[in-house]
Amino acid sequence: MRLRDENKETLIREQAIALIVQEGFDGLSMQKLAKAANLSASTIYIYFKSREDLLNQVYIAVDEIFAKEVLKNFDPAMSFEEGLWQQWKNRYKYVQKYPLHYHFSEQFRNSPLIKHQDIKESPFRVAMQQFTKNAIQRKEIVDLPPEILWALAYGPFYILIKFHLDQSSMSGKPFSLSEQKMKQAFGLVIKALKA
Amino acid sequence: MRLRDENKETLIREQAIALIVQEGFDGLSMQKLAKAANLSASTIYIYFKSREDLLNQVYIAVDEIFAKEVLKNFDPAMSFEEGLWQQWKNRYKYVQKYPLHYHFSEQFRNSPLIKHQDIKESPFRVAMQQFTKNAIQRKEIVDLPPEILWALAYGPFYILIKFHLDQSSMSGKPFSLSEQKMKQAFGLVIKALKA
DNA sequence: AAGATAAACGAATGTTCGTTCTTTTAAAAA
DNA sequence: TTTTTAAAAGAACGAACATTCGTTTATCTT
Structure with missing residues (x-):
């Protein structure tokens, strides 16, 4: 067969x-x-088994790769500053390596196709929770509700990515965002969150 | 006739x-x-005149309302802290008042349907540029490239909105985000940007 | 090499799509 | 009131849609 x-x-x-x-x-x-x-x-x-199934499977596969890439060289035991910077770098590299995945993901998440009922306890989620818990316990950062911490830690990053992505799609030039610029934004985020 | x-x-x-x-x-x-x-x-x-035209017109109309709502009680001459807070409040009210518009907008912007070639000089854009220029000249905030300032000023806000919107769509309860939480996030943003 | 099995295919299904055409209807202008 | 005009409707168009079915083909097992 x-x-x-x-x-x-x-x-x-x-x-x-x-x-x-x-x-x-x-x-x-x-x-x-x-x-x-x-x-x-x-x-x-x-x-x-259907178009819908295909779309879901695509999203699952994309998400798996994302989780794998974003945990590279990352350890929840890291200091907050080091760990968050590693996250930013990993996410930046992910967008560079899989630009189509990133665009697909953004489209899918903002569409009604996504079913956010089952937010499963992925190893990724567990690692991130441990990471932020550590940082607060060590008093490296101020004690905040998780969603506010998350909003501060990643919001600026993703806006920055979106801005440069739009720029590159307009100009036709390849996507790039200088490390200097990323560091500058990162420094401000740390300034905001430092205990 | x-x-x-x-x-x-x-x-x-x-x-x-x-x-x-x-x-x-x-x-x-x-x-x-x-x-x-x-x-x-x-x-x-x-x-x-066509489905495509309809979609574009819908987006234009939605965007017009957004621009109008977001400029309410706002003046580029305001202090940075006061002005940015007004922006956050206006945007929050917009999401409350026009939740479908917000969702449509997010979907449209993340889709290939959007044509971001002609970023026209809208009164909205002009006002925002003047506002940030003032804030830097008065040395209220650190001098930053516009996209980094933008990323810090609004990134956390939108992540917070998204989080609470997802929560409400999961639980079926109406969307809400306490002023206390918004103020807490806002405080951190100001801390990051203050000169 | 022969047989078995499931992958792969092309054709066909009925449905729904965007759009156009012709006809009817309502309201403004005469 | 009559005429005019464009809005509104409904039926119709071929094209494209998701999916299924019967047949062919490739590869594994024997």
Whole structure:
């Protein structure tokens, strides 16, 4: 018998991402996707049971890669300043390495397709909770409700990313954000959060 | 002859927003929209020349209301702290008053439908530039590149909004974010930006 | 090499899509 | 009141949609 092709599943997912980023969710049809992946449309249904299932699986796969990338060289035991900076760097590298994933993710999260009922206790979430708990216990930063801490720690970063991403898509030039600029913003965040 | 009905145009726009927020861009079909607005599909084409045109016009109308709401009780001559707080309050009220507009806006901006080539010199933009220029000249805040200032000033706010919006959509309870929490986050932002 | 099995395909399904056309209707101008 | 004009409706268009079905093909097992 013939075996399921793992690469083909990934190929379908990646082409779906590319199509969605280019044309939006209404631009993703099974027939266009099939053509882009050099497949028959019906073949997609061997790997995904419906369009909706495909979209969910794409999001799950994208999110897994994100979680993996963002935990690189990170340890919840790190000092707050060192750990948060590592997070910023990792997230920046993620956007550079997987720009389409990032765009897809933003689109998906802001759409009604996302179901945020089951916020599972991912290893990623656990690590981040431990990290912030440590920082507060050590009195490195002020004691804050988690969502305010989170808002301060990452809000400026993501606005900065969005700004430079829009700039690059307008000018056609590749995305870049100087380390100096990131450090400058980071310094202000630390200033705000320091105990 | 019969006159174009201004209210009908608004009705179509509002129903389009509601449909998109509920079902996403692929959920917006002209026939569904017609049914929702109690119209014939062909009537929509009297007011909008195509689906694409409709979407653009919706975005423009939404953005106009946003700009109007956000400038209420605001003056570029205000002190930085007072002015920025007014901005936060106005934006918070906007989300409360027009939650569907906010969701639509977020979806549209993160989709490929948006064309950010023509960032026109809106009165809104002019006011904001003057406001930050004043604050730096008066040495109320540190001198920063505009996008970093912007990222610090609004990044935390929007993450906070998103968090509480997600919470409310999960629990079914109406959206709310206590003034105390907003003030707490705001205080940290001021701490970061103060000269 | 033969048989078994599931992947892969192309064609076809009925539905819904955006849009246009023709006709009817309502209200402003005469 | 009559005429004029454009709004509004409804039916219709081919195209594209998600999905299914029957057949073919490739590869694993024997």
